[in-house]
Amino acid sequence: MKPIAPLVGIVAAVLCLPGSSPAQQTDLTRVLMRLGATYRACQSVRIEGTWTRKIGDKEVTATVALAAQRPNLYRLELQGPDVGTDVASDGRTLTALRTQRKAYTQVPAPQQIVGYDILKGIDMPAAGVQLTTLLLQGMWRDARHPLARRLLSAELSGPVPFGDRLAYVLKFDYSSDYTARAYVTSDDYVLRRVALYRADKPEIVETFSRVEFDKSLSPSGFALKLPEEARKVASLPPVVLPAAPTPITIQTIDDRTIAFDSLRGKVVLVSFFFTTCPYCNEEMPYLQQAHERFKDSGLEVIALNGTGETKEAIKQWAEQHGITFSVGMNKTTTDLVGMFKVTAYPTNVVFDREGKVVYKKEGFDAQGLWAALGEAGFRLPVP
Numbered sequence: 001m002k003p004i005a006p007l008v009g010i011v012a013a014v015l016c017l018p019g020s021s022p023a024q025q026t027d028l029t030r031v032l033m034r035l036g037a038t039y040r041a042c043q044s045v046r047i048e049g050t051w052t053r054k055i056g057d058k059e060v061t062a063t064v065a066l067a068a069q070r071p072n073l074y075r076l077e078l079q080g081p082d083v084g085t086d087v088a089s090d091g092r093t094l095t096a097l098r099t100q101r102k103a104y105t106q107v108p109a110p111q112q113i114v115g116y117d118i119l120k121g122i123d124m125p126a127a128g129v130q131l132t133t134l135l136l137q138g139m140w141r142d143a144r145h146p147l148a149r150r151l152l153s154a155e156l157s158g159p160v161p162f163g164d165r166l167a168y169v170l171k172f173d174y175s176s177d178y179t180a181r182a183y184v185t186s187d188d189y190v191l192r193r194v195a196l197y198r199a200d201k202p203e204i205v206e207t208f209s210r211v212e213f214d215k216s217l218s219p220s221g222f223a224l225k226l227p228e229e230a231r232k233v234a235s236l237p238p239v240v241l242p243a244a245p246t247p248i249t250i251q252t253i254d255d256r257t258i259a260f261d262s263l264r265g266k267v268v269l270v271s272f273f274f275t276t277c278p279y280c281n282e283e284m285p286y287l288q289q290a291h292e293r294f295k296d297s298g299l300e301v302i303a304l305n306g307t308g309e310t311k312e313a314i315k316q317w318a319e320q321h322g323i324t325f326s327v328g329m330n331k332t333t334t335d336l337v338g339m340f341k342v343t344a345y346p347t348n349v350v351f352d353r354e355g356k357v358v359y360k361k362e363g364f365d366a367q368g369l370w371a372a373l374g375e376a377g378f379r380l381p382v383p
Contacts, residue, residue: 040135042213043214044070044216045068046067046210047065047066047208053125054203064128072111074113075088082240084099085099085124086099089222101237105233113136113137131194155171158186162185166187180197191211193207250302253318253329265353267298269299271302272305272336275313283346283348284303293380299378306330311329314327346362346364350372
């Protein structure tokens with residue numbers, strides 16, 4: 001009779017969470033219990049898949065391999081740029097390695113996987129691996145564990161189409177930055193995919209293409225050979241992912257917001273200025289000339305005030321100089337002065353049609369600026 005009390009406590013913990021109807025919580029309880037039982041009942045598991053992260057227009061891919069065999073064998077290999085991590089319990093020692101940095105930690109292996117937090121203290125942006133390990137450890141129902149606590153408060157939907165199968169979707173807050181969506185196939189209650197969303201867009205996705213239970217696994221596969229010059233550390237260095245590109249926006253003096261993403265396909269010239277800068281004022285007639293000649297051919301000219309002058313002062317200056325192209329202020333969430341390390345005026349920056357910076361120069365270098373525009377097909381006589 002001893003197992004009954006914990007089971008009642010588990011169900012009560014799930015059912016009493018706020019924000020969901022009793023019927024919804026009953027469904028969530030049923031799915032979590034079946035999911036947990038799938039992983040708790042197996043003697044071994046082998047998983048292979050992919051980890052992808054979308055950064056702007058680029059996608060970074062890594063491979064994921066996870067194997068475990070009771071009572072205490074465990075191996076995780078995440079191989080890819082910036083995220084390389086290898087964790088192995090061979091029955092004697094538990095070793096965690098950052099492959100690119102050649103830094104590792106090592107402690108005695110646990111006597112059994114169940115109830116032991118193998119990945120504790122190992123920073124890793126792999127929610128699918130974290131969740132699978134939590135299930136193998138039987139800790140998904142322990143509300144003291146941060147990930148388990150979030151999972152227990154998940155919002156359940158589905159089943160929904162998932163390839164040629166159906167899957168339940170568990171949506172929950174994974175961290176302060178991400179919302180997770182975990183996909184569990186409804187015919188076998190196996191975790192197949194976890195996607196991390198930022199601002200309602202998927203940024204990191206783990207998909208497990210191969211999940212096998214109770215297959216024979218060689219003990220040698222759980223041994224981790226440390227690389228030469230590997231150094232032992234007290235704690236693993238954190239994973240540092242490249243920052244996603246900051247969306248560039250400019251607020252104009254006529255109260256428009258220009259999003260650079262909307263200018264893709266155009267060549268963009270941004271000239272940083274302040275109203276009493278003599279060299280800035282010297283170049284403005286030439287920028288106006290370029291604007292008038294090529295505004296209908298794919299050239300976008302923007303003057304950006306970089307010193308925090310008032311809208312009224314900038315408006316008066318633009319009228320005095322007869323400027324009809326866009327004039328903006330550096331007062332949005334995008335600090336372009338800081339982004340481009342502008343320390344002198346004018347500073348001119350040219351973006352190509354793909355949004356890449358192809359020219360940046362302090363001062364009005366007419367020859368260099370006109371050459372950069374000429375390469376994009378906008379040919380003007382050098383002043």
